[in-house]
Amino acid sequence: MNRAYWDAQAARWDAEIFDSLAEDRTGVIRRALRRAARAHDAVLDFGCGVGGYLPFLARSFARVHGVDWSARCVAAARRRAAALPNVTVERSTPRALARLAGGFGCVVAANVVIHPAQRVRERLWGGLRRAVRRGGTAIVVVPSLESAAFCESVRRRTAPRRASSYDFHPGMRRLEAGVVAIEGVPTKHYVHDELSAALTLAGFRPFRVSRVRYSWTTENLTPPRRLHAGLPWDWLAEARAV
Numbered sequence: 001m002n003r004a005y006w007d008a009q010a011a012r013w014d015a016e017i018f019d020s021l022a023e024d025r026t027g028v029i030r031r032a033l034r035r036a037a038r039a040h041d042a043v044l045d046f047g048c049g050v051g052g053y054l055p056f057l058a059r060s061f062a063r064v065h066g067v068d069w070s071a072r073c074v075a076a077a078r079r080r081a082a083a084l085p086n087v088t089v090e091r092s093t094p095r096a097l098a099r100l101a102g103g104f105g106c107v108v109a110a111n112v113v114i115h116p117a118q119r120v121r122e123r124l125w126g127g128l129r130r131a132v133r134r135g136g137t138a139i140v141v142v143p144s145l146e147s148a149a150f151c152e153s154v155r156r157r158t159a160p161r162r163a164s165s166y167d168f169h170p171g172m173r174r175l176e177a178g179v180v181a182i183e184g185v186p187t188k189h190y191v192h193d194e195l196s197a198a199l200t201l202a203g204f205r206p207f208r209v210s211r212v213r214y215s216w217t218t219e220n221l222t223p224p225r226r227l228h229a230g231l232p233w234d235w236l237a238e239a240r241a242v
């Protein structure tokens, strides 16, 4: 899941990369972003990918800046933002991040802090904290380990012959807590309290953690209707920079 991996994904994004904003069944992400936009003018979309969040952010905030370490993602995000006058996008080089530090009241990171290596994730948490000014808001979406375990148990009970989406990557020699391979790609998943702890250690005070609910079809499952009250989910954290 390095920069070359994300460069390669840029060309086949819609087929490969999950769109949390579009799939959010209850609109919890949009509500969190609107709340933040009422308090802050400028938002940084950290790890903006090909820019899926940019149009909504452009409608909600006065000024939007997207950064991503993948040049191909940045090129695609710039094309998407071409008609959005309040949006700019650039590569997240160390120099760019130093220049942008403290310049935003809000930072958004949707499924960005998901690298399997802890030291890479720690750098990212630090980058998010430096981007936002004190008192600012972080809005973070990450995969839920509880949801992965729940979906796997539902698959085993209701569709045991269907191949699982989840596995441990064959190349992984050490089982690091919470790293689950999705379609073969090792991806960090978080339990609820761990997400709060990671934000706290990075210099944020989490004030709300919610579930972003997705339909069962996103898991390639069609469980019986009586299980439809519980849907797969990501964690969404809202946190204040302290």
Ligand SMILES: C[S@@+](CC[C@H](N)C(=O)[O-])C[C@H]1O[C@@H](n2cnc3c(N)ncnc32)[C@H](O)[C@@H]1O
Binding pocket: 006, 007, 017, 019, 020, 046, 047, 048, 049, 050, 051, 052, 053, 067, 068, 069, 070, 073, 092, 109, 110, 111, 112, 124
């Ligand atoms: C799953 S995609 C999510 C993209 C976008 N936030 C969305 O939800 O549509 C993760 C993105 O994070 C970017 N990314 C991962 N690590 C990064 C880093 N250290 N610095 C900047 N971008 C990073 C990747 O290039 C990729 O575009």
